[in-house]
Amino acid sequence: MTTLGRERARGDVLEDARPFDLLITGGHVLDGAGQPGQVTDIGIRDGRIVALGVLKGKPARECIEAEGLIVAPGFIDIHAHSDVSLLLNPVDEPRLWQGVTTVVFSNCGLGFAPATERSLAMLKRTYAGVFGYWESPWRGGSVRQYLDLFADRTAVNVAYLIPHAAVRAMVLGLEGRAATEREVAQMVDLVHQAMEDGAFGLSVGLAYAPMRWATRDELCALLRAVREGGGFFAIHLRDYFGGLFDALAEALALAEEADVPVQISHLQAAGRKNWGKAEALLEMLDRARERGVDVTVDSYPYMAGSTFLHALLPEWAQAGDAEAILARLRDPTMRRRVVAELNVASRDWGSVIISGLSSVKNQSLVGRSLQEIAEAGTVSIGEALVRLLLEEDLHVSIVSHHGDEADVCRILQYPFHMIGSDG
Ligand SMILES: [Zn+2]
Structure with a gap:
């Protein structure tokens, strides 16, 4: 042993003599690395695990007796929409109570940074059906400025994805068109900057306007x-x-062409005609992985999904900001066209439930399906949907019951899968 080594060893002994800040004893430890769990004690000092083994009785400032309990690292909520909720409630008790200590957002391309004051106002108004109407310290700016609002305030760790819609809104608003070469270059600059500011990647939502x-x-x-x-x-x-x-092939092709890892968000086989197809989806992922595509998936453990009601409008009717969409619904000719297209859409409207809206007079509609609402008003589905959007100024959220339990369970078991709340 060298002199240096001896000194180190002495230091270790001295350090060991200090009490642990926290001692967890008797718990069944699952460390998340994949091996079977084991019963062991854990000594923590200065925020780090410094000892494992039989430690019961050693000095510690705080002890937790965990016999009969599972001890694990904090869980990661890989798919979340906490952009606003975490600013308004930094403690986030619902997640902490479930053992979640890291939250990944923004997802689905929807979020609020980077933003100018103008693009922020547009995004808030248009996506109120998901995020609600909110006031917070966020007034627009860079991703770094946005993340500074969470630093040292939130009880959970945050990992940020740059929302494609926010980047697009800064450069070309919410217009329903392809970006010019120059606009793409501007967006690329914004993404570079946001990655430097601490983002973990980009989220896109190709089902949503304007993406x-x-x-x-x-x-x-x-x-x-x-x-x-x-x-x-x-x-x-x-x-x-x-x-x-x-759509899955499109996502895999993008990842392949840009040579970038891809996470398929809330993978599911939606709609009765798709039920039973989870296995085929996963086989497609396996084939892509064999080709070298770095693809993983997340999903939520529910048979229902949630979004804002105007996401169900015909594609052409979703272009632009909230004012543009509402103006279209008020125009008699366009309104007739929207209603007609909705009425022939192949959607199970009985499974689309209103989950939130802002007016007092329509609160009784929360919990009812669009089918029921249309029947009660003796109007067509399209008419009921358009009326509701106009009366609520677009601020309507829905829950859509479109999944099959066997498929949900199959996807949850996929080895390259992580669970997310979508909350
Ligand atoms: Zn989504």
């Missing part, structure tokens, strides 16, 4: 910027219903 109008060139350019920043992209697929397999 659905992004060309493959735009997406690949942004994804290459993400790769250069060492990140990954999470994607809400263009379609989880009839076009599910094409």
